[in-house]
Structures are given as C-alpha cells and as structure tokens.
Amino acid sequence: MPEFLADLLNQNAIFTATTVGHYWDGLVTTVQLVFLSLVIGLLLAVPLAILRTVKNPFVSGPVWLYTYIFRGTPLLIQLYIIYYGIGQIDGIQDTFWWDIFREPFYPALLAFTLNTAAYTTEIIRGALVATPHGEIEAAQAYGMSWLLRMRRIILPSAFRRALQAYSNEVIFMLHASAIASVVTIVDLTGAARDIYSRFYAPFVAFIAVAVIYMALTFLIVYCFRRLERRMLRHLKPLNQ
Amino acid sequence: MKKLLIAAGCILAMMAGMAQAQDRPLRIAFDVPYEPFEYKTPDGELTGFEVELARAMCEEMGRECEFVIQAWDGIIPGLLARKYDLIMSSMSITEDRAKRVLFSEPYYITPGAWFGKMKTKVDVTDMSAMEGKVVGVQRGTTMDNYVTENMSDVVDIKRYTTADDMVLDLESDRLDLTFVDYPVGEEYFLSEDNYKVVGEPVKLGKGVAVAMRKRDTELAEKINAALKTLKNDGTYDTIMDKYFDYNIKM
Structure with a gap:
C-alpha cells in the first residue's frame, strides 16, 4: 500500500491500513473460493447432466440421488458435515488426507463445489431436455452419431439456453460463500465479523462488506450480459 | 379549558410513563453457555456465578x-x-468497549491461559518456538485482542464464534493451542483427560464489569453501591466459593 494512502487511512478510526488489508485478504479468499468451486463444479456438471438424461435408471438414478441430496439440504449443513465430520473420523489425522482437510479452505471448497455442481447439473439437464426435437431429428437424418450430435448440436444449443439460469447460480454461489466464515475462513464476511467484534460497529463493518459484494455481483452481471449478447444474438428480433 | 384538560392529561400520562420506567424490571443479558459463569441446568434453568451475583445484586438494589x-x-x-439494560456476561473492560458502553467497577478478574493436548510441548513465551503454531481464540474476546496484538506475526490465529467449535478443532488437531479464559478452559478441557494447561496463565486487562448504556450514570452508581455491599458482607464470597476453588475477587 502506498505511504500516503496508509497515512490517510490511519486517520480514520475504523478503516485503518490494517483493517483495509484485512478486507482485502478476505476479498482474495472469497474470490478464490467462489471461482474455483464454480469452475470445478461446472466441469463436473456437464457430464453429470448428460448422464442424468440417459434413459437407463441405473445410470441416471445415482445422479438424480446426488442432485436431490445436495439441493435438498442447506449448504451450511453440508459444510458442517464435511468440515467437522471429517475431523472426527478415527485415524484420519495420520493419513495424507489430513494435509488437505486440516485447513478449512479445502473442506469449504469441497462443500461449495459439490453444491454448485448439483444445481448446475439440473440447470444443464433442463436445457438439454428442452432441445427442440426437430434439431435432433435433423442431425439423425444427416447420419450423425450420438457423440457427434451431442458435440455439434445438443450441447451448444443447451449451453445457450442454460446461460441465463447459470448466471443466477454464479451470483447465488458468491453470496452463499459468506457462510465460509463459520469454519474460521477469513473471507469477506469473516473479515467483516472480525472488524465488527473489534470495534462494535455493525453498520460500518457490514455495509462496507455489502458494498464489496454488490460490486462483485455487478461485475458478474456485466460479464454475463456481454456473454449473452454474443451467444444469444440469433434470438434477437431484427429491428432491435 | 379544553386545552388545559388535554395538557393535564398529557402530564399525567407522562408521569405514569416515568413511574412505569422506574418499576420496569432491569433486563440483564447473558451469553450462554459460558460455564461456570452462566449456563443452563439440564432442566433449562439459568444459573452460574454471574447469574447468582446478578440475582443478589438486584435484591440488594430492590429492583x-x-x-x-x-x-x-x-x-x-x-x-x-x-x-436489555445491563450486560453481566464476563465482559472485560477494554478501551474499545469503553467507547461504546459505560462500565461499573470490576467485579472479578480471571487470567487467560493456553490449553493444548497432553502431548503438546511448547514454551508459549518463546516466540521462535511458537512460530507457525495454529492458535484458536473466541472472536472479540480479551484473549483474541491479546494474541492479535502481541503474536499475530508469529502464530496463525483462528477465530471462533463458540467454544464448542474450537474444542472440536483442537480435538481433531486442526489447532495446536487455544488461548481462553482460565475458567472456560477448565470447564471444557481440564474436565477431560487428554488436555492440559500449557505454560503460565496470563493476567489480562482491567477485570470484568457490568456494562450499560453511557447515559445510565445514575444506574451505574446504584450498581457500584450494590456490588460494594455484596463484596463486603460475604454474599460475594459465598457465591464465589460455590463455583471456584480459587480467588477471582476484584
């Protein structure tokens, strides 16, 4: 931080260079956590969504069960189970798993990833199912195999349809990440709670963090709008 | 005449309101469980050192x-x-808090202490030995402030909202040490076989006092008088001896 900025901040009772640094660390943690869980979640969700649409119940059943469990329970409960539950398994401290699960970051990442993957699976499945029959029949008439059909016709059009619903999921995930602070992670909310309990200034501490969340949300909304404009151009009326 | 009647009515209503404010019960806040200061018995009754002291104090004040x-x-x-009007929940006097609330005279002081597993061998006063240790504290407590101010460059501080979560993380080796109020540690850790006090307890701060709103200076005087009486007439000692086998009187 530049000297003059630090001097300016240190004149303020609450937003000193230390607390602003604390918020910054929190912002970095939140962005890391949300970005990683969304990317891994999306990578998991695409194959799962395809499996979910398969007619064979032995294939689609387990995926249905997975999404049912993770959409049917609160994320906070999932985080508690993964963070505190894993620590209670006898002997886990002696295995290499403990190097991963000792830190609160990875249990939180796991919980968030599994949760967002479940929701995203259902979003993509909905888009896959809604593919117009005509497109599939036309592809079949061209003699495309299942794989080629999936790659060239069904998935690209499904992704376009899923885009708007998925932008909601991204924003929800950002806001849901606030619960990471209950397992000692100092994310944005954790930083706000630390500053709140140090200065007993709930308005200042939480409004500051709310503004940061809003700025992040704005950024996400903006990116998705750019993406939609590009990907959904063919759906726009000509005179607009 | 009509105006006079209305004015008289208003004054009467105000006086009734003031009388009510006087008789209104004092509401005292506790954060439970914080054994042995305030906790609930298995049948749901609130009890503990501070709860009993609060009851004695109210009786003394006639409120x-x-x-x-x-x-x-x-x-x-x-x-x-x-x-609520008062906090009697083991709130230590600190400068930051004194900016927001009015404190009475302190009524007890307990040291903070390091608790760890039996196998823990570390000199807590030696900063090079403490390097990189993961330390659990309760967020916003005097112990949190002490560790944050003196050791934040050395140790990795994890802050918890409740002591239960902290115990679980010490149990599963996520934490190397915890730094908590001695009586709390005694309740949570020393009641089990595999924990111990590490190093010497540290006396922190200016003691624990009743907190109230800044404007309630009159109430503060009454509370100080009541506490003084309780400390001198033996009531305080009787309650203390019930919960502690060491002296926390201040």
Whole structure:
C-alpha cells in the first residue's frame, strides 16, 4: 500500500491500513473460493447432466440421488458435515488426507463445489431436455452419431439456453460463500465479523462488506450480459 | 379549558410513563453457555456465578430483574438498541468497549491461559518456538485482542464464534493451542483427560464489569453501591466459593 494512502487511512478510526488489508485478504479468499468451486463444479456438471438424461435408471438414478441430496439440504449443513465430520473420523489425522482437510479452505471448497455442481447439473439437464426435437431429428437424418450430435448440436444449443439460469447460480454461489466464515475462513464476511467484534460497529463493518459484494455481483452481471449478447444474438428480433 | 384538560392529561400520562420506567424490571443479558459463569441446568434453568451475583445484586438494589439470552457477537449492539439494560456476561473492560458502553467497577478478574493436548510441548513465551503454531481464540474476546496484538506475526490465529467449535478443532488437531479464559478452559478441557494447561496463565486487562448504556450514570452508581455491599458482607464470597476453588475477587 502506498505511504500516503496508509497515512490517510490511519486517520480514520475504523478503516485503518490494517483493517483495509484485512478486507482485502478476505476479498482474495472469497474470490478464490467462489471461482474455483464454480469452475470445478461446472466441469463436473456437464457430464453429470448428460448422464442424468440417459434413459437407463441405473445410470441416471445415482445422479438424480446426488442432485436431490445436495439441493435438498442447506449448504451450511453440508459444510458442517464435511468440515467437522471429517475431523472426527478415527485415524484420519495420520493419513495424507489430513494435509488437505486440516485447513478449512479445502473442506469449504469441497462443500461449495459439490453444491454448485448439483444445481448446475439440473440447470444443464433442463436445457438439454428442452432441445427442440426437430434439431435432433435433423442431425439423425444427416447420419450423425450420438457423440457427434451431442458435440455439434445438443450441447451448444443447451449451453445457450442454460446461460441465463447459470448466471443466477454464479451470483447465488458468491453470496452463499459468506457462510465460509463459520469454519474460521477469513473471507469477506469473516473479515467483516472480525472488524465488527473489534470495534462494535455493525453498520460500518457490514455495509462496507455489502458494498464489496454488490460490486462483485455487478461485475458478474456485466460479464454475463456481454456473454449473452454474443451467444444469444440469433434470438434477437431484427429491428432491435 | 379544553386545552388545559388535554395538557393535564398529557402530564399525567407522562408521569405514569416515568413511574412505569422506574418499576420496569432491569433486563440483564447473558451469553450462554459460558460455564461456570452462566449456563443452563439440564432442566433449562439459568444459573452460574454471574447469574447468582446478578440475582443478589438486584435484591440488594430492590429492583426486579429479567434475564435475556444473547449471543456474544451482538451483545453490545443489543444493549445500545435497548433490548436489555445491563450486560453481566464476563465482559472485560477494554478501551474499545469503553467507547461504546459505560462500565461499573470490576467485579472479578480471571487470567487467560493456553490449553493444548497432553502431548503438546511448547514454551508459549518463546516466540521462535511458537512460530507457525495454529492458535484458536473466541472472536472479540480479551484473549483474541491479546494474541492479535502481541503474536499475530508469529502464530496463525483462528477465530471462533463458540467454544464448542474450537474444542472440536483442537480435538481433531486442526489447532495446536487455544488461548481462553482460565475458567472456560477448565470447564471444557481440564474436565477431560487428554488436555492440559500449557505454560503460565496470563493476567489480562482491567477485570470484568457490568456494562450499560453511557447515559445510565445514575444506574451505574446504584450498581457500584450494590456490588460494594455484596463484596463486603460475604454474599460475594459465598457465591464465589460455590463455583471456584480459587480467588477471582476484584
């Protein structure tokens, strides 16, 4: 931080260079956590969504069960189970798993990833199912195999349809990440709670963090709008 | 005449309101469980050192009291928002807090102490030995402030909202040490076989006092007088001996 900025901040009772640094660390943690869980979640969700649409119940059943469990329970409960539950398994401290699960970051990442993957699976499945029959029949008439059909016709059009619903999921995930602070992670909310309990200034501490969340949300909304404009151009009326 | 009647009516209503404010029970906030200071018995009754002291204090002042349960995180904002009138929940006097609330004379002091597993071998005063250790504290406590101010460059501090979560993380080796109020550690850790006190307890701060709103200076005088009487007439000692086998009187 530049000297003059630090001097300016240190004149303020609450937003000193230390607390602003604390918020910054929190912002970095939140962005890391949300970005990683969304990317891994999306990578998991695409194959799962395809499996979910398969007619064979032995294939689609387990995926249905997975999404049912993770959409049917609160994320906070999932985080508690993964963070505190894993620590209670006898002997886990002696295995290499403990190097991963000792830190609160990875249990939180796991919980968030599994949760967002479940929701995203259902979003993509909905888009896959809604593919117009005509497109599939036309592809079949061209003699495309299942794989080629999936790659060239069904998935690209499904992704376009899923885009708007998925932008909601991204924003929800950002806001849901606030619960990471209950397992000692100092994310944005954790930083706000630390500053709140140090200065007993709930308005200042939480409004500051709310503004940061809003700025992040704005950024996400903006990116998705750019993406939609590009990907959904063919759906726009000509005179607009 | 009509105006006079209305004015008289208003004055009467105001006086009735003031009389009511006087008789209104004092509402006292506690954060439970914080054994042995305030906790609930298995049948749900609120008890503990501070609860009994509060009861004795109310009796001494001749005021009726109501007890309110409030989580530590929001206990000062709740006071300022008039959800209750007093906090008697092991709140140590600190400069930051004194900016927001009015403290009575302190009524007890306990040291902070390091607790760890039996196998823990570390000199807590040796900063090079403490390097990189993961330390658990309760967020916003005097112990949190002490570790944050003196050791934040050395140790990795994890802050918890409740002691239960902290115990679980020490149990599963996520934490190397915890730094908590001695009596709390005694209750949570020394009651089990595999924990111990590490190093010497540290006396922190200016003691624990009743917290109230800044404007309630009159109430503060009454409370100080009542506490003084209790400390001198032996009531305080009787209650203390019931919960502690060491002296916390201040």
